[in-house]
Amino acid sequence: MAIDNPHFRKKSRFHEHIIETVMFLFALFSMLITVGIVVILVRESYLFFSDPQVDLIGFLTGKNWQPMIHQFGFLPLLNATFTTSIIAMLLGIPIGLFVAIYLAEYASDRMRGILKPVLEVLAGIPTIVYGYFALTFMTPLLRSLFGQDVVEIYNTASAGLVIGILVLPMIATMAEDAISSVPKELRLAAYALGGTKIETTFKVVIPAALSGLSATFLLALSRAIGETMVVALAAGAGPKLTANPFKAAETITGYIVRISGGDVSYNSVDYNSIFALGLVLSIITFTLNLVSRKISTIFHQEYE
């Protein structure tokens, strides 16, 4: 009866209109924030690159970063960022993948009921705690394994390993989603052909989930590259171009933290440099995210 009442119907449409508008405004708001961040980054970076002491080629190829004395080569920072991220991936990807396979294919409901909350706890730990974990547990561990003289107190290996632990839950949950979304028919077909459980998992299910898995790994990598607190605490506080992960080196994010922590005056070229670095960092992670999306669409297979 109420539905037939034209007055009531009109009012309900009006409500829906309001709700739609509000939701649109929220969506617009988050878009505007993104645009705002990009604008600020580009504008401040422009200040940096328009400084006569800075040239783009020198910035991209220079081997020394010490803005105070006009050395603007960002390779040492980039190198340290990649060192920590690659170490993180070397630890995080295999473990995360196996955890995911176990959860998706092998674990009983009871096991899964225990493991998943544990992973969620791991994901909920603040990164500053991971930072101190690196400094007070991982570094001493590395130093006792490899010797005090080999491993410096601040080093990229310790930070990298801890970032690996940090991204582990993310890899595990996303990879598990990717594996679980492989249709059951594929598994059944593999069994019907006489495949064992392990053959089915590694020769059929994993290849079928590959697009989702690669996207996961790339997202994890961009997360590791952007990680800040752990490297600020444990990796070191001086730019240094080195391939040795047991030496201290400062990452892009570590440098930004140190400088913005009150190290340097506003409007100096050193201060503006952090925006340029922020821009570089955003470009790297944005590209990675884009590639990961592309991969998941290109390799995505339909099984219907």
Next chain:
Amino acid sequence: MKKVIVAILVSVVLMSLPVFAAGSKESAAQKSGPMAWIEDGGVAGLPGVNPLKASGNIITAGSSTVYPLSERMAERFKQEGYSGVITIDSIGSGAGFERFTVAGETDIANASRAIKAKEVEAAKQIGRNPIEFRVGTDALAVVVSKENTFAKNMTKSELAKLFSTASTWSEINPAWPNQPIQRFIPGTDSGTFDYFSEEVFKNNPEPMLSAKNLQLSEDDNILVQGIKGSPYAVGFFGYAYYAENKDSLSILSIDGVEATNANVDNGTYPLARPLFIYSDEQIMRTKPQVAAFINFYLSYVNEEIVKVGYFPANDEELVKGRQAWLKAMNGTY
């Protein structure tokens, strides 16, 4: 009738009592209003401070060297009844001045070096006129890990090599191990960095920043951690951080002079330097809690400074600061 006269007499006497009382203490403090915290019995020529009656917040920022001292004074100020909030940011002297003179965000700038002329200029642009208060003396400590058993003393020229071109300890002294030097020094905007480059490198920071194995941090605890970590590490920072970590760090004597109270006092320790706080007359007048805190600071700093790990400023300097305070607050109470 008699009763009435007695009553009148009594009431007249009673009413005049406060008048006499006020008259007998000509400079008696007003007991309400923004200056209510002023009381009698101050220290060394300053009016007394009653922290219970000071209210409102105080924002300070600057030197990580002055930080432990300011923190201690703020703590005592609070213990004695101050109910507001004192913010003390440990961001380096330069950044502290930046906030005080350019952004104008802070009421007090902590500094381990004197203000520069261009910083005074900047302050004038925003209508501030920095007043200097000397609060103590620091002996900059050059330290190594306790595990380092070879280095005990450095000359200034050895220091210059140690923190710049030398790559191994044996380059400083052939008897020392042929191991790379790991350097941990304060960030480029700290007064400590400025002071060291001025004293040891004649104001040219370039060699120090081009050194290999260099870690810079505004957080002195990161430096302490790093130096503890290896017998071949070396660094420098304010004496208080050494005093706090005496168990794991050793301090080097400079040119054969140890950083003792006597040597700092008579100026023979080569790396002794002044510690300051800065404020401005206008701020002190419009935010009387700031004036109260500075007064309190100048009155009691010598009771606390040794516990923090620094050395008292000589009396002449302290008196200058107190006179500056009196001049700034002249006529407000």
